[in-house]
Amino acid sequence: MASRAELERDKASDRAGWLLSSPALLILAVAAIGPLFIMLVYSFLIPGEYGNVEWGFSTDAWTGILFTRDVFDDTLRLEDAHLTILWRSVKLSLLTTVFAFLVGFPTAWFIATRPPKARALWLFLITIPFWTNLLIRTFAINEIIRAEGLLNTVLLWAGLIQKPLEIIYTDFAVFLGMTYVYLPLMVLPLFASIDRFDMRLLEAGYDLYASRWQVLRRIIVPVVKPGIVAGSILVFVPALGAYVTPRILGGGKQMMIGNFIELQFGQGRNWPLGASLSVTLLIIVTAALLVYVRFANRERGHG
Amino acid sequence: MAERGFIVSRLPGFTTIALLVFAALYLPILVLVVFSFNGGDSLSQWGGFSFRWFAKAWENDQVKDATIRSLWLALVAALIATAVATAAALGTTRRKPFKGQTFIYVMINQPLMVPEIVTAVALLIFFAWFKVNLGYQGMGYLVAAHAGFCIPFAYLPIRARLESMDLTLETAAADLYATPWLTFRRVTFPLLLPGIIAGMMLAFVTSLDDVVITLFVKSAGQDTLPTYMLGQIRRQVSTEVYAISTMLLALTVVLLTAFFALTRKRD
Amino acid sequence: MKRLLSATAMLLASAMMAQAEGELQLFNWGDYTSPELLAKFEKETGIKVTVTDYDSNDTALAKIEAGGAGFDLVVPSANYVPIYVEKGLVQELDLSKIPNHKNIAPEWLNVDYDPGRKYSIPWQWGTTGVAVNQKLYSGDINTSAIWLDPPPELVGKVNVTPEMNDVLAMATMYMGGEFCSDDAELMKKVRDKLIEAKPKWLSMDYGMTEKMSNNDVMASLYWNGAIFRARLANPDVKYGYPKEGYPLWMDQVMLLSDAKNVEEAYKFLDFIALPENAAMISAYARYANGIAGSEPFMPEDMKTAPEIVIPAELVSAGHFLSTCTGKGQEYITAIWTELQK
Numbered sequence: 001m002a003s004r005a006e007l008e009r010d011k012a013s014d015r016a017g018w019l020l021s022s023p024a025l026l027i028l029a030v031a032a033i034g035p036l037f038i039m040l041v042y043s044f045l046i047p048g049e050y051g052n053v054e055w056g057f058s059t060d061a062w063t064g065i066l067f068t069r070d071v072f073d074d075t076l077r078l079e080d081a082h083l084t085i086l087w088r089s090v091k092l093s094l095l096t097t098v099f100a101f102l103v104g105f106p107t108a109w110f111i112a113t114r115p116p117k118a119r120a121l122w123l124f125l126i127t128i129p130f131w132t133n134l135l136i137r138t139f140a141i142n143e144i145i146r147a148e149g150l151l152n153t154v155l156l157w158a159g160l161i162q163k164p165l166e167i168i169y170t171d172f173a174v175f176l177g178m179t180y181v182y183l184p185l186m187v188l189p190l191f192a193s194i195d196r197f198d199m200r201l202l203e204a205g206y207d208l209y210a211s212r213w214q215v216l217r218r219i220i221v222p223v224v225k226p227g228i229v230a231g232s233i234l235v236f237v238p239a240l241g242a243y244v245t246p247r248i249l250g251g252g253k254q255m256m257i258g259n260f261i262e263l264q265f266g267q268g269r270n271w272p273l274g275a276s277l278s279v280t281l282l283i284i285v286t287a288a289l290l291v292y293v294r295f296a297n298r299e300r301g302h303g
Numbered sequence: 304m305a306e307r308g309f310i311v312s313r314l315p316g317f318t319t320i321a322l323l324v325f326a327a328l329y330l331p332i333l334v335l336v337v338f339s340f341n342g343g344d345s346l347s348q349w350g351g352f353s354f355r356w357f358a359k360a361w362e363n364d365q366v367k368d369a370t371i372r373s374l375w376l377a378l379v380a381a382l383i384a385t386a387v388a389t390a391a392a393l394g395t396t397r398r399k400p401f402k403g404q405t406f407i408y409v410m411i412n413q414p415l416m417v418p419e420i421v422t423a424v425a426l427l428i429f430f431a432w433f434k435v436n437l438g439y440q441g442m443g444y445l446v447a448a449h450a451g452f453c454i455p456f457a458y459l460p461i462r463a464r465l466e467s468m469d470l471t472l473e474t475a476a477a478d479l480y481a482t483p484w485l486t487f488r489r490v491t492f493p494l495l496l497p498g499i500i501a502g503m504m505l506a507f508v509t510s511l512d513d514v515v516i517t518l519f520v521k522s523a524g525q526d527t528l529p530t531y532m533l534g535q536i537r538r539q540v541s542t543e544v545y546a547i548s549t550m551l552l553a554l555t556v557v558l559l560t561a562f563f564a565l566t567r568k569r570d
Numbered sequence: 571m572k573r574l575l576s577a578t579a580m581l582l583a584s585a586m587m588a589q590a591e592g593e594l595q596l597f598n599w600g601d602y603t604s605p606e607l608l609a610k611f612e613k614e615t616g617i618k619v620t621v622t623d624y625d626s627n628d629t630a631l632a633k634i635e636a637g638g639a640g641f642d643l644v645v646p647s648a649n650y651v652p653i654y655v656e657k658g659l660v661q662e663l664d665l666s667k668i669p670n671h672k673n674i675a676p677e678w679l680n681v682d683y684d685p686g687r688k689y690s691i692p693w694q695w696g697t698t699g700v701a702v703n704q705k706l707y708s709g710d711i712n713t714s715a716i717w718l719d720p721p722p723e724l725v726g727k728v729n730v731t732p733e734m735n736d737v738l739a740m741a742t743m744y745m746g747g748e749f750c751s752d753d754a755e756l757m758k759k760v761r762d763k764l765i766e767a768k769p770k771w772l773s774m775d776y777g778m779t780e781k782m783s784n785n786d787v788m789a790s791l792y793w794n795g796a797i798f799r800a801r802l803a804n805p806d807v808k809y810g811y812p813k814e815g816y817p818l819w820m821d822q823v824m825l826l827s828d829a830k831n832v833e834e835a836y837k838f839l840d841f842i843a844l845p846e847n848a849a850m851i852s853a854y855a856r857y858a859n860g861i862a863g864s865e866p867f868m869p870e871d872m873k874t875a876p877e878i879v880i881p882a883e884l885v886s887a888g889h890f891l892s893t894c895t896g897k898g899q900e901y902i903t904a905i906w907t908e909l910q911k
Contacts, residue, residue, distance in 0.1 A: 010399055013398045013399060013401070014398075014399075014401035014402075016394065016398075017394040017395060017398055017401055017404065017407075018394065018401075018403070018407075019394065020390040020391060020393050020394025020395075021390070021391040021394040021395060021407045021411075023386075023387040023390055023391070024387040024388060024390065024391035024411055024454055024458070025391075025407065025410060025411075027383070027384075027387060027447065027450050027451050027454065028410055028411065028413065028414070028451055028454060030447055030451065031414070031422075031426070031447050031448050031450065031451020031452065032410075032413050032414045032417075032422065032451050032452065033410060033413065034425075034429055035421075035422055035425030035426050035428075035429050036413070036417065036422075036425065038425045038428055038429055039417075039421055039424075039425050042425075103320055103323075103324050104324075105317075106314070106316070106317035106318075106320040106321050106324075107320065107321040107324045107325075109314060109317050109321070110317055110318055110320075110321030110322075111321070113313075123500070123501070123504075124559055125325065126325070126328070127504045127508065128332075128552070128555055128556075128559075129328045129329060129331070129332050130508040130512075131508060131511065131551060131552065131555050132332060132335065132548045132551070132552060133511065133512060133528055133529055133532065133544075133548060134512040134514070134529065135514070135529060135532045135533065135544075136335060136532070136544055136545065136548045137331055137332075137335075139335075139544075140331035140332070140334045140335040140338075141331050143331070143334050143335075143338070143347055144330065144331060144334060146347075148347075149347075150334060180327075180328070180331070183324070183328070184504075184505065184508070185456070185505065188460050188501040188502075188504065188505055189459055189460040189463045189501065191497070191501060192460045192461070192463050192464040192467070192497055192498040192501045192502075193463045193464065193466075193467045195464075195497050196464065196467040196468055196494075197467070212314060212315060216314065223467065224467065226462070226463040226466035226467055227460075227463040227467065229463070230459035230460060230462065230463040231463075233412065233415070233459060234415070234455075234456065234459055234505075237412075237415045237416055238415055241416070241417065241418035241419065243418065243419065243420065243515065244514065244515075257418070258418045258419075258420070261418050261420055261421060262418070262420040262515075265420055265421075265424050271424070274420070274421065274424075275421065278417055278418055278421040281416070281417070281418065282413070282416050282417050285416040286409055286413075286416060289409070289412065289416070290405070290409070293408075
């Protein structure tokens, strides 16, 4: 039976929760949520002849997600290219997230296990490359992987390959680029979690004759799960909507969903379709996010 | 008992991987620093060692302007986003789940989920109304936009940190009759600090990198470094942008060295 | 009396100085405005020009249409000029304020999209053609077959710039039609041809000046000035004008309807119509300009470069791209979107 005092405390806690979140929500209302409503409205309008929209209700943008009307014979057909683009984006983003985790976790662990004073230094060391602008970093990566670039020059000179490796303009190049770009987004949240990890738990595990692998799986991972969740979200979701990296390293022939949406607002001259595609993407990602977070929080209790 | 020389915190291969990662991270940076001294006209063909592009960047008012604006904007946006995200993180974790908590969580992460071009065009339309009817065309719009999309980047690390912390210390403080504010200042905040710093750094670099939203929201004379460089892509990206980046990097290194020197003195 | 005169003189002088200090907001393509030009302008008039960049005609149009961005001048391409005029985004020029208007070269004075140049002053013009690294292929390059029916050496090595209008125009002309055609049969063939050719392309990217200089790309559909710069770095690069038809493009400066610094804008428009200043603009981005009498001021290497001077027999194959409307525009957009997927 909950006492009156307990109920009061809960209500106060709830109120505090809303109050503390309100500044963030306010800024987001202006910068993110408000604009989203505009997009929602636009998805039901008619595309203007030279871009922009004209006032008039239409659901064309919504059917356009899956079906295209052939401009010549006016037939409606299932547009599998849209699905291909979506699949390519999901595939690349997943790969990027997984790989970023595989290399990011050891990195975060490494930083977190340095002596306290050195920790800040390593943390800054990992962020410094990201003080360099994204476009430039991407050009620098291009410099390394292109046909006559650094990597090929070194490999050829060492005799390890006969012909230059064709990395640039492939999905692999995009994957490399995205992993590079999003790595700190994985490392920093992981670090924030691991940093708090009590090493005595590890001692206890080893005392109980657990192997390192078991210790990793059974002790470390569950405790730093919030960091893993945060890092995965911060990598997967932006990667899905990425646009600059695929454009520069991918060569423009294979679109990801971010490029495809951008096309609608550019030379594709179909803002409503761009809007409807974005809202759809948002819904899919939100659903996936909720499922993921709920799954990850299932076994977690509170300290 | 533990073997001789057994370090509890050591996991096999982790250090090697970590060091390889650092090396891989810095390789492109090294490339760009080296090439910023490229005396030739081309971006990638070496034409001798020279400071010519540094001189050119230094004299280029447009670039200097854009760089300073980028840094200022990133700093302000990151500060706002981090402050606001810290509050939100405190409000949404470690308490009994309340109605709407999931809603808040989704709202906060929403900027991550929408491709930038969409937010960019929507903000263009949204802010245009204000620009035309209020006549204000200053940096306020860019600050709001940047702070907005930086919030999830600050929020998630802080929240992760918060969730990994246990409540015993704060409960102890409360038992000792500390007010919530005092508890926050003396107990929670210092413990949370690594998460806050991580969040702020993420927010800062995210804002610094943004090109699409800035492109659409900016008004006259508000180019940032990325939008300046994007404009160059269609023509010719010149070594000038490498030189600018190297100078920024040098500035960062100098600032960090100073920071560490000062904090060392404190002990 | 003398005191009155000198006082009046000082008043006039200070009034003039106050007027001369002004500012101007120019919205232009990135890396397209010569800093020397702006410095000279400021020195002569005291007006400080701030340049803000855009990277595409569509972005610029979207921003101007939304309103409130605070620009005075914009520099769109030819086929966007009618769009700006129709939407009332630009104002008709008061030609009495632009005495140098008479310097506009006669061939650029009465263009389809702005007869008599009532709305715009030419900035730069150029052509879109085909560039090939002669080391790889030394056959005839004055044809769009290079990218639509590539010879075996070039399959998988050609870059096609992601510019809808240029690509569709050249493809349409290759298949025997005119740009903006609303002939369904013809456009179907154009679509099929493009889709068939796409797997043979390496990429659809910009930055060919760099990429052709360092042999990353061996052939491309691209703009003449950029290829000119590539050739200066890599002599194997050669520029060709497709005989089936190639686009002529021009960028011009227009005065926005909601411009705040109108007087300063007129001074600038007048300034760039002077031959020596037009030559400055050209020298920077390496494209030709539309002002008569600028030849003596042009840089030497531009006077005879094959990328700037169109060979006589290929001049007639150059066409300005019209602004497509209706069915024609629909076809183009639909084909482009399909091609990109």
